[in-house]
Structure formats: structure tokens, C-alpha cells
Amino acid sequence: MPRVVLGRLLTLVLSLAGASVLIFLVVQALPGDLAQVMLGERATPAQIEALRERLGLNRPWVVRYLDWVGDMVRGDLGTSALSGLRVTDLVAGPIRVTGWLVLWSTLGSILVALPLGMWSALRRRHWDGFAVNALSQFGMAVPAFLAGILLVLVVAVRWGWLPANGYVPLARDPGEWARHLVLPVVSLVLVQGALLVRYVRSAFVEVLTEDHITTARSVGWTKLAALWRHGMRQAGLSLVTVLGLQVASLFVGAIVVENVFVLPGLGSMVLRAVVQRDFIVVQSVVMLLVVAVLVVNTVVDLLQAVLDPRIRAKEQR
Amino acid sequence: MSALLEVRDLSVRFGRHRTLAVDRVSLTLDEGDRLGLVGESGSGKSVTALAVLGLLPETATVTGSVRWQGREILGLPDRELAKLRGQEFSMVFQEPMTALDPLMKAGRQVAEVLGLHRGMARGASRPLVLEMLAAVGLADPVRIADSYPHQLSGGQRQRVLMAMALVNRPDLVVCDEPTTALDVTVQARVLATLDERLDDAGAACLFISHDLAVVSQVCARVAVLRHGRLVEQGTTAQVLGAPQRPYTRGLVAVASLEHAEPGSRLPLVDDFARDGGAS
Ligand SMILES: Nc1ncnc2c1ncn2[C@@H]1O[C@H](COP(=O)(O)OP(=O)(O)OP(=O)(O)O)[C@@H](O)[C@H]1O
Ligand SMILES: [Mg+2]
Numbered sequence: 001m002p003r004v005v006l007g008r009l010l011t012l013v014l015s016l017a018g019a020s021v022l023i024f025l026v027v028q029a030l031p032g033d034l035a036q037v038m039l040g041e042r043a044t045p046a047q048i049e050a051l052r053e054r055l056g057l058n059r060p061w062v063v064r065y066l067d068w069v070g071d072m073v074r075g076d077l078g079t080s081a082l083s084g085l086r087v088t089d090l091v092a093g094p095i096r097v098t099g100w101l102v103l104w105s106t107l108g109s110i111l112v113a114l115p116l117g118m119w120s121a122l123r124r125r126h127w128d129g130f131a132v133n134a135l136s137q138f139g140m141a142v143p144a145f146l147a148g149i150l151l152v153l154v155v156a157v158r159w160g161w162l163p164a165n166g167y168v169p170l171a172r173d174p175g176e177w178a179r180h181l182v183l184p185v186v187s188l189v190l191v192q193g194a195l196l197v198r199y200v201r202s203a204f205v206e207v208l209t210e211d212h213i214t215t216a217r218s219v220g221w222t223k224l225a226a227l228w229r230h231g232m233r234q235a236g237l238s239l240v241t242v243l244g245l246q247v248a249s250l251f252v253g254a255i256v257v258e259n260v261f262v263l264p265g266l267g268s269m270v271l272r273a274v275v276q277r278d279f280i281v282v283q284s285v286v287m288l289l290v291v292a293v294l295v296v297n298t299v300v301d302l303l304q305a306v307l308d309p310r311i312r313a314k315e316q317r
Numbered sequence: 318m319s320a321l322l323e324v325r326d327l328s329v330r331f332g333r334h335r336t337l338a339v340d341r342v343s344l345t346l347d348e349g350d351r352l353g354l355v356g357e358s359g360s361g362k363s364v365t366a367l368a369v370l371g372l373l374p375e376t377a378t379v380t381g382s383v384r385w386q387g388r389e390i391l392g393l394p395d396r397e398l399a400k401l402r403g404q405e406f407s408m409v410f411q412e413p414m415t416a417l418d419p420l421m422k423a424g425r426q427v428a429e430v431l432g433l434h435r436g437m438a439r440g441a442s443r444p445l446v447l448e449m450l451a452a453v454g455l456a457d458p459v460r461i462a463d464s465y466p467h468q469l470s471g472g473q474r475q476r477v478l479m480a481m482a483l484v485n486r487p488d489l490v491v492c493d494e495p496t497t498a499l500d501v502t503v504q505a506r507v508l509a510t511l512d513e514r515l516d517d518a519g520a521a522c523l524f525i526s527h528d529l530a531v532v533s534q535v536c537a538r539v540a541v542l543r544h545g546r547l548v549e550q551g552t553t554a555q556v557l558g559a560p561q562r563p564y565t566r567g568l569v570a571v572a573s574l575e576h577a578e579p580g581s582r583l584p585l586v587d588d589f590a591r592d593g594g595a596s
Contacts, residue, residue, distance in 0.1 A: 125375050211415040214372055218410075219430045219481055220403030222395050229429070230418045309465040310419060 004305045004312070012298045019290045020072075023283055024065050032277045034081055055081055068283065077284040082276055087284045090269070095288070097167055097265035101184055101254045106247060108189035109196045116193075117200025121208060122227075124201075133201065139194025144253045148187035148260040155183060165262040184261045188253050192246055199242045200235070207231040237307055244300035248293040319387035321521055322346040322369070322406075322489055327381035327391075329361070329368050329545075338364045340545040341381070346489065350521045353532035353553065355568065356542035362525045363411065365542070366491045369523070370408055371398040404434045406489040407482040409511075413474035413498055417466040423477045424450070424462025427484055434485050449480045454510040472503040476510070483514050489521045496531065508534060529572040533557055541565050 035051040036043070052058050056067075071078055077087035116132050123129030156164035162183055168176040207213065208227065216226035255267025262268075266285055273281035305311050322345070329339040339361045346352055354362050367373045369383055371393065383391040385405065390398065402408075410416040418426060424446050431442040443462075450458035453476040466474055475495060482490055495511065496504040512535060515522050526532050532539055532553065539556040541549040541564065549562045560566045 211410065211412055212418045215410060215416045215478070215481070216418070217372055217399070218370060218402055218408040220399050220401075220433045222399045225399075230421070233420045308420065310467050 005302065008298050008301050008305075012294055015294050016291065019294070020069055020287060021065070023286050023290065024061075024068065027279050027283045027286075028061060030274070030277070030279070030282075034277045034279060037277045038082065068280070072284065072287065077288070078280040080273075080278050080281050082278045087281055090281065091266070091285060091288065093169075094264055094266045094269045096169070097263050098251070098254050098258070098267065100170075100181060101188070101257070101263070101265060102247065102250045104181060104185045105188035105192060105250055105254070106243070108185055109193040109246065110243070112189060112193040113196035113200050117197045118204055118227075120197065121201045121204035122224075124205060132197065136194045136197040136201075139190055140198065142191060142194075143256075144187055144191045145256050145260050147190045148184065148257050151183045151187050152260070165260075167263045180261075180263075184257045184263060187260075188250065188257055192250060192253065196242070196246060200239060203235040203238045204231065206238075207235045210234070233307060237304060240300050240303055240307075244297045247296045251289050251293060319384065320345045321348050321350070321386060322523075323382075323384040324365075324369060325382040325384075327365065327368055327379070327383065329364050329373065330378045331376055337545050338377075339368065342542070342545070342547050344523075344540060344547075344550075346521045346523060348488065348521060349519050351515070351536040351538070352521075352523055353536035353539040354523060354525045354542060355527060355529060355532055355539060357527060357568075360542040361545040362527075362542055363493050364545075366408065366493050366523060366525055370402060370406065370491065371395070372408075403430055403482075403487070404485050405487055406491065407485070407487045408491040408493065409475075409478050409482045409495045411494045411497060413471050413478060416478055417474055419466050421465070422462065423464055423466060423469065423474075427462070427477065427480050430481050430484050445484070446480075449484045450477070452514065453477075453479045453483070454506065455480075472499050472507060475499060475507055479507075479511060479514070483518065483520075486518050487520060489523065490515065491523045491525070493525045494527070497526070497528070504531075511535070529557055529569060541568065 033048070033052075035048045035055065035057065039047055039051060056064065059067075068078065075088070077091065079086050080090060083090070116136070120129040120132035120136070124133070152164045156162050163176075163180050164183075167180050170177045204227070208231070210231070213226050213230055216230045217223060221229060254265065255270070257263075258265040258267040259271070266289065270282055270285050273279075273285070324342060324344040326341045326343060327339055328337055328341055330337050342361075342365055344352065344354075354365065356362055364373065364377075368377070368379050371390070373379065379391060381391065382389060385401065390401065417423065424443070425439070427446045427449060428437075428439050428442045431437045431445060432439065435442075437445075446462060447458040450461055455461045455473060455476050461469065461473060461477065466477075469477065475498070479495070492511065496507050499507060508531060514520075522535070524532060524535050536553055538551065539549075539553050540547055541556065541562070543564050549556055549560065549565045556565060557569055560569055
């Protein structure tokens with residue numbers, strides 16, 4: 001077991017290193033110049049050159065890359081050249097907004113998808129199981145932003161039940177905080193949940209046709225009990241992988257939904273930083289998202305090794 | 318007094334328009350009886366067995382009658398049938414490689430069956446589980462009990478399955494080609510164990526196989542299936558020694574391949590089955 005953990009952690013470190021190089025290079029390749037943006041249209045080339053020198057932009061990219069990574073390892077995400085604020089401070093508020101959004105959407109999709117997916121697998125030869133399946137197909141086809149806009153139009157504008165946009169921190173007013181999060185979370189859950197329903201369904205359909213479920217029934221478990229005792233873990237194994245991927249796509253989805261609902265999350269922050277050519281902010285925040293996704297996936301891999309004796313056996317050889 | 322198991326005119330159809338997989342099959346087993354069910358691949362042996370235990374998928378339509386100790390059990394709700402399965406009758410399956418839960422240790426899978434029907438806690442059932450594993454011929458029951466299925470050989474898995482089927486001393490054990498997936502030497506030993514355990518328990522057995530030699534070793538009576546229909550039924554000596562139907566004669570001839578001349582054309586069942594099974 002320790003070897004499995006070590007192997008996964010090594011993979012994690014290598015992927016992080018690879019991702020950081022990629023992010024750095026892509027951000028460097030973005031058109032536009034920070035010095036130019038800071039000084040405005042009428043700056044002379046000499047002024048721009050001087051500012052570039054002062055910001056360290058003229059050093060070779062390898063040096064700048066190592067500088068950035070070294071700082072990050074020490075927990076310093078750099079300092080925004082535009083505002084002069086540390087990125088760690090800038091990010092503190094938005095990371096909570098996006099974090100809550102992703103957390104509740106993940107929990108929400110699981111809560112919706114698990115029972116619905118199991119139901120549609122068990123009842124796949126009946127009209128109700130079929131209906132769940134068809135609905136999930138429809139839900140998947142709707143983009144999250146469209147779902148968001150429709151929800152705003154109906155629930156917020158037409159009925160006036162919930163705020164259409166904005167955000168209130170949890171510490172200030174928990175009630176308002178929840179009210180502002182409902183619609184963004186629901187629009188993410190509609191889409192991610194629909195996708196997850198399909199995965200849950202196919203995981204359970206696969207399990208249901210396994211020979212050992214018939215064995216379990218032959219010794220006296222009812223169909224449902226056999227599925228619960230001998231199918232859950234197996235279905236869980238394939239679903240855990242999917243969930244890891246879902247969290248990744250939820251971060252992307254969250255960025256879009258943040259824009260629809262004008263939430264001050266990481267998504268809006270990155271977009272603003274791109275427009276302003278505040279490269280260090282873009283770099284560090286994107287890197288943060290990548291770290292989150294890769295860590296989730298590593299945890300998923302480890303969970304799988306814990307749950308599946310066959311993987312454990314393979315790794316030990 | 319009614320028979321232990323009485324199957325009357327059992328028919329099974331898959332889907333809506335498909336042909337019959339099992340066509341008006343009738344069988345009777347008394348206490349301690351051993352009935353062999355033979356036939357080619359696809360003749361409906363497994364489907365018949367699964368229909369008796371109510372384990373067919375929802376796509377199957379089953380008609381006729383299955384009486385267990387005089388009580389009609391065909392069409393009984395899953396919950397009611399589950400009470401009988403594993404307790405009064407049980408089944409050993411064809412494929413030992415996939416029939417065990419890959420994520421659960423072998424011993425626990427046996428213990429579950431005890432817990433299920435006798436409400437026994439896991440700790441309390443451990444000695445019984447080990448005893449049962451030893452009884453089905455596993456030399457190192459402790460190690461086997463603590464192994465996952467992928468750590469066991471095919472023969473060991475099949476013995477674990479037998480332990481699960483037998484641990485509650487059911488009155489009937491349906492064995493669906495329990496040794497087909499094993500190699501010949503292992504096959505003989507597993508069969509011998511099964512034979513002993515059935516004798517001990519005085520359990521009846523519906524023994525499915527396409528191997529006539531195996532059937533004659535285990536069973537007193539034989540029924541022959543072809544295209545889902547029973548074509549012949551009688552004592553093993555009668556049916557295999559002096560087969561009445563051409564199809565059965567074919568099966569017997571195909572089975573005795575050891576007598577075939579090298580290089581000569583092997584007999585096919587169809588060579589003997591000109592009567593088209595229309596019986
Ligand atoms: N789930 C199913 N859906 C549709 N048809 C099925 C299903 N199960 C079995 N059949 C059909 O029923 C017929 C009988 O199959 P069965 O499994 O009983 O054969 P068998 O005699 O056990 O053969 P074998 O010796 O290969 O195990 C076959 O034609 C098969 O295609
Ligand atoms: Mg079969």
C-alpha cells in the first residue's frame with residue numbers, strides 16, 4: 001500500500017510540473033504587453049523599456065519561470081503588477097465563492113443522480129426508467145449558461161423568489177448567502193447531474209448483468225439487496241473516477257455560471273486579469289485550479305486502490 | 318404426498334416474438350433424487366434451471382407450473398422466492414471465474430449466506446464457514462477464507478461456490494455444469510466432493526451437463542433436452558445404455574469419442590436426429 005501512495009504522489013508532482021510549464025508558456029504567448037497596458041497608449045518606447053526592466057520582464061523565460069515556481073512552492077503566488085496587491089490576498093475572496101459553488105454543485109449532482117440513475121437502471125425496461133433516461137439526455141444537451149439564464153428569467157425576474165445575481169459572504173448573512181447561491185448551483189446541477197445520471201445508470205446496468213449478482217440472488221438476497229451488498233462497491237469504483245472528472249468540468253462550468261450570475265469568483269477574476277494583461281494573476285490562478293483538479297484526481301486514484309483488491313494486488317507486484 | 322419439486326409444462330420465451338427457449342418441459346424430483354439434465358449447448362438447460370429458481374431476467378416470459386413441496390412458486394414475488402433460495406434450494410453456477418463477488422473475501426461470501434438465513438453474526442459464523450470450506454475439499458480453509466476470488470484457482474472458486482450453495486443444507490441443489498470450466502483432473506475431484514456432500518445432506522440434485530460420462534457418475538436418472546423440449550427421460554442405465562430416440566443415440570455416440578478411429582469422420586448429433594426432435 002505505501003508503494004501505491006508513493007507512486008501516485010510522484011505522478012501528481014510530475015503532472016504539476018508539466019502543467020506549470022504549459023501554463024507559463026501559454027500565458028507568455030498571449031498577445032499584449034503589461035508595460036504597455038500600464039503606461040497607456042501615449043508612452044514612449046524608452047519608458048516602456050524601462051518599466052519592462054523594472055518588472056523583470058526582460059529576463060530569460062527560464063529564469064522567470066523558476067522564479068514563479070519557487071515562489072509558489074513557498075506559498076507566494078506573486079504580486080499583481082497592476083494593483084500592487086499580493087495574489088494570495090486577491091484570491092482569498094473569489095476562491096470561497098467558486099469553492100462553495102463547486103462544493104454544493106458536486107453534492108447536489110450526486111444527490112440527484114444516484115437515486116435517479118439507479119432507478120433508471122433497475123427499471124430500464126419500464127416506462128419510468130425510460131423517462132428518466134430520456135430526461136437526462138435532454139438535460140445534458142442544455143448548456144449550463146442557458147439553464148442559468150432561463151432560471152434567472154423565470155425564478156428571479158418573473159416570480160421574484162430569488163436574487164438574479166450577486167453574492168453575499170456567508171459570514172455577513174447566511175440566509176442571503178444561501179439565497180444567492182441557489183440559482184447558480186441549480187443551473188450547474190441540472191447539467192452536471194444529468195450527465196452523472198447517465199454514468200450512474202450505465203454503471204448499475206453493467207453491475208446488474210454481472211454473474212455474481214445472480215449468485216447473490218441464488219443464495220437468498222432479493223434483487224435490490226443483492227445490488228446493494230454486491231453491486232454498490234463495484235459501481236462506486238467506476239463512479240468515483242467519473243466524479244473526479246466531474247469536479248474538473250465543474251470548475252470550468254463554474255467560470256461560465258459565475259459570469260451569468262455576476263458572482264465574484266475565480267472565473268471572473270481570471271477573465272478580468274486576461275483583459276488587463278496581468279499575467280502573474282492569470283498564471284497563478286489557473287495554476288491553482290489545476291492543482292485542485294489534479295489533487296482531486298489523485299485522491300480518486302488512491303480511493304480506487306483502497307476499494308479494489310484487484311488493483312491493490314496488481315500494484316504490489 | 319407431493320414431490321419435492323414438480324415442474325409441469327414449463328415454457329420460457331425471451332422477448333415478445335422470439336421462439337421458445339424452453340418448451341413444455343415437465344420434471345419431477347423426490348427427496349434425495351438425482352436427475353441429470355443433458356443436451357447440446359443452447360438446448361435450454363440453464364434457462365430451465367434459472368426458471369425453476371426464478372432467476373431469469375425480466376425479458377423472459379415463463380408459463381406452466383413449478384411446485385415446491387406442493388406449493389406453486391412460479392410467479393411468486395422476488396421477496397418470497399428469496400426466502401426459499403439458499404435455504405430450501407440453491408444453485409451452483411457454470412462459470413466459477415465470474416460467479417463470485419470480486420470485491421469480497423471468499424469466507425465472507427459464505428458467511429453472508431449463513432447470516433442471511435440464520436441471522437448469524439459474522440464472528441459467530443466463522444467456525445462454521447471454515448468447517449464448510451474444509452468439507453468441500455479445500456485443504457487450507459483459513460487462507461481460502463481470507464482470499465479474494467482473484468487469488469484463487471478455478472477449482473478453488475468452484476468449491477467456494479459449492480460451500481455457499483450447501484452451507485444451509487438445502488433440500489435441492491441445482492448444479493449447472495459445475496465442472497465444465499475446470500480441467501479434467503480437477504473436475505473428477507470436485508465431482509467426487511459434490512457427490513459426498515449431497516449424500517451427507519440427503520439433498521436432491523438437478524445436475525446439468527452436456528458430459529454424459531459425468532452425468533452417469535452422479536445421477537440415477539437422466540432427462541434429455543433438445544431445442545428446449547424433453548425428448549427422453551428415464552434411469553441413467555436405460556437412457557445412456559439403450560437410448561430410444563435417435564437424438565439421444567447421437568449424443569451417446571458423440572460422447573464416446575475415445576472409440577473413434579483416427580482420421581474417420583466424427584459423428585454429429587444431427588446424423589442421428591432425423592426425427593427432428595418432434596416428440
Ligand atoms: N437472457 C437471454 N435472452 C435471450 N435469449 C436467451 C437468454 N438466455 C438464454 N437464451 C437463449 O435460450 C436458449 C437456451 O439457452 P441455455 O443457456 O439454456 O442453453 P444451455 O443448454 O444452458 O447451453 P450451454 O450448454 O451452452 O450452457 C439459447 O438459444 C439462448 O440463446
Ligand atoms: Mg448453460
